Amino acid sequence: MSEFLEILFDPLFRMPFVTGLALAIALSLTGAWLRMRNEWLVALGLSQAAAAGGMGAVALGLPVLAGAFGVTGLAMGVLLLLPRVSNSNYGLLILAGWAGTLLLGHNTDQGTVISETLLRGDLYYTRAAHAGAALLLAMAVVGPMPWLSRRLLTERFFPDYYTGNRIPAWPHRTLFAVVVVACTVLGTDAMGVFPAFALFFFPSWAGFVIVDGWARSLAVTVVIALVGYLGSFVAAIAFDQPFGPCLVAALALLSSLRFLTALRRRTGQATRDAAPAAG
């Protein structure tokens, strides 16, 4: 036990821990906005694009993050220019990113190892720069949250509100695009494609069902992300397991709360429906 605690509080793990904590907040909140817009699948597409961009950079002898940001930003730019975006566009992005990552990895010196790391993730090798960037990202997501939430919700329910009232929509659209790109790139670089996507996907999937109300569901979304992250971080060290799969498993397990909530609601409704008949 003491050996486990010694490892858990080892200074080597502090930076990875802070990085993951900040990313859990940023990615889960951004995932909630994407789910509200019915665009959550784009997170997986952009994460795959980030991995392919990172591998492209390795092949060209450039920093991984430069390539990841470049390709993900380009992919986001193309999506924004399309008149209508559908799941087919996201599917194309996912498959192209996956194939690009593995092909570039296969044909680059040391590329197979790096491409696997990008797909699977390796949080424990993150450094102070990662932690700093993740903390900045979390602040960039949480800080403007009330303003951004209101704007995105208004656009969701009243699509021509901004054009109809001559209010420029580019400030919130640009900020949201930048946040999504930064979350996917930093999440993929620090944790890997699928663990990052799990943070986008699972917390709001459960949070939107467990409680009523937008503000409360955002709070529950972040709590689920944090609990899942903390649990998997400790479990991975305690049982000497890879962190990424532990995170995905923990978040999937926590998401089962949505089914329990739905079941409780259905049971409650059935009881209420039966009450007048009994009376």
Place this chain on the structure above:
Amino acid sequence: MDEKELLRLETVTAGYARPVIRDVSFAVARGQVLGLGGPNGAGKSTLLRAITGCARVFAGQIVRAEGLTVAHHWQRPELPPELPLLGREMLPLLGAEPGRAHPMVAPLMDRPLNRLSGGQFQLLQAAACLAGAADLVLLDEPTNNLDGRALDALSDMLSGLDPARAVIVVSHEKEFLERHCTGLVEVAAG
């Protein structure tokens, strides 16, 4: 432009890739509820979208009062399958006060959208537009999916409209338009 006028369309031809509706002219003044009638496919919804800048104006012009604010209730608004937003969180998006919601709408304030019926969601959206802060409200087929009580609530909201504001209602229900509108414009099939 007349001081009371909020919007004027002068021989407007509007559409998307190509024109859908041609040579429409009318004006809307404060206190007015203007009905837009006509057959399906005549381009009534396109006209509303041209007013909000979502459809292209090919010819003519749309003149707006300075600083005009607009709320647009779309035809068949999509009910999100899993969104926990409450009615009281939705109304303020357009500047409406949940505490002053119509008695028929008030019970929807504490219900999440994902547990509303299509008709309830439709009524809530119309209520957000009508009780909001916009000078001009555009209602596109607001009677769709509404039962008798919800229709009465919509009628109440239209009757109680602030005289400083105006409404343009698109509906295929002629009786509803004749009952509530101070003016009617019939749009011919394109």
